[in-house]
Amino acid sequence: MPELPEVETVARALRPLEGARLTNFIVNDKKVWFESECEPEEFIGKNLTAIKRRGKYLIYDFGNLYILQHLRMTGKMLPDDSAIIPAKIRSTNSKQLRCEFRFDRGNYFFYDPRRFGTLTAVRDLAHYWKKKKIAPDPIEEESAAREHFMQAMGNTKRPAKASLLDQSIIAGVGNIYADEALFALGIHPLTISARIKKTAELFSLTRAILEKAIKARGTTVYNYVNPDGVAGSYALELKVYGRTGEPCPRCKTKKIQRLVITGRSSHFCAHCQKRS
DNA sequence: TATGGCCTGTAC
DNA sequence: GTACAGGCCATA
Numbered sequence: 001m002p003e004l005p006e007v008e009t010v011a012r013a014l015r016p017l018e019g020a021r022l023t024n025f026i027v028n029d030k031k032v033w034f035e036s037e038c039e040p041e042e043f044i045g046k047n048l049t050a051i052k053r054r055g056k057y058l059i060y061d062f063g064n065l066y067i068l069q070h071l072r073m074t075g076k077m078l079p080d081d082s083a084i085i086p087a088k089i090r091s092t093n094s095k096q097l098r099c100e101f102r103f104d105r106g107n108y109f110f111y112d113p114r115r116f117g118t119l120t121a122v123r124d125l126a127h128y129w130k131k132k133k134i135a136p137d138p139i140e141e142e143s144a145a146r147e148h149f150m151q152a153m154g155n156t157k158r159p160a161k162a163s164l165l166d167q168s169i170i171a172g173v174g175n176i177y178a179d180e181a182l183f184a185l186g187i188h189p190l191t192i193s194a195r196i197k198k199t200a201e202l203f204s205l206t207r208a209i210l211e212k213a214i215k216a217r218g219t220t221v222y223n224y225v226n227p228d229g230v231a232g233s234y235a236l237e238l239k240v241y242g243r244t245g246e247p248c249p250r251c252k253t254k255k256i257q258r259l260v261i262t263g264r265s266s267h268f269c270a271h272c273q274k275r276s
Numbered sequence: 277t278a279t280g281g282c283c284t285g286t287a288c
Numbered sequence: 289g290t291a292c293a294g295g296c297c298a299t300a
Binding site for chain 3: 074114
């Protein structure tokens with residue numbers, strides 16, 4: 001479920017592990033160890049010096065050697081005694097418990113029912129972001145991210161919705177916050193990106209929505225995401241996402257519509273969000 | 277640039 | 289049973 005605010009919430013919850021030593025590291029699902037520059041065993045015995053984030057990636061900094069974790073749709077980091085992990089999964093050595101981090105300060109499972117999540121070991125972060133075309137983080141590197149966004153948006157004819165989901169244009173935005181940002185500014189999701197006049201405002205508003213969602217500890221739609229088992233509350237703030245058929249909260253006349261754009265569902269108000 | 281595939285679970 | 293799910297990658 002995680003977009004930037006959810007990943008940030010996870011990073012904050014795991015931050016007490018900074019300074020801890022990784023005493024063991026058990027990979028249960030080989031598929032999780034993706035495009036890595038070394039074997040998992042290389043991390044055993046190392047100190048976790050910092051936990052950072054860029055876009056939707058969690059960064060475990062082991063000092064010139066990093067693990068990048070992507071939670072994709074259903075990935076969660078949970079303490080090994082978490083009640084969120086079903087007993088069935090626990091007792092069958094399911095691959096859904098993708099791996100286990102054992103720190104001298106506590107053990108964590110990477111629990112991921114759909115098994116889309118990944119762990120990637122890298123030595124050179126900057127090189128990795130460049131290779132994967134991940135834009136600067138809109139929260140951590142605001143001005144660089146804004147500059148990049150302005151330039152990239154002016155350069156593409158793709159629909160606004162597709163651009164907001166494109167991590168090479170803005171990092172960390174997924175389907176929920178993309179729909180919310182376009183609604184907040186009254187931009188139709190099919191508007192050609194380069195034709196948007198309020199590009200600067202779109203960046204600022206998207207950033208503001210992400211910040212507000214971080215304060216709410218993220219959005220929880222189907223189940224819990226946070227390592228402490230507490231649900232995020234931003235779902236209460238959603239204006240259009242998942243509200244197909246409900247009256248628009250702004251004009252209160254038209255109903256929220258659903259439209260598939262580049263394979264993903266978009267939610268919007270045809271009255272408040274006109275194509276320019 | 278758009279499409280299918282990866283996986284499993286849940287809602288209808 | 290069918291449709292759908294917050295993301296990304298490989299492929300055409």
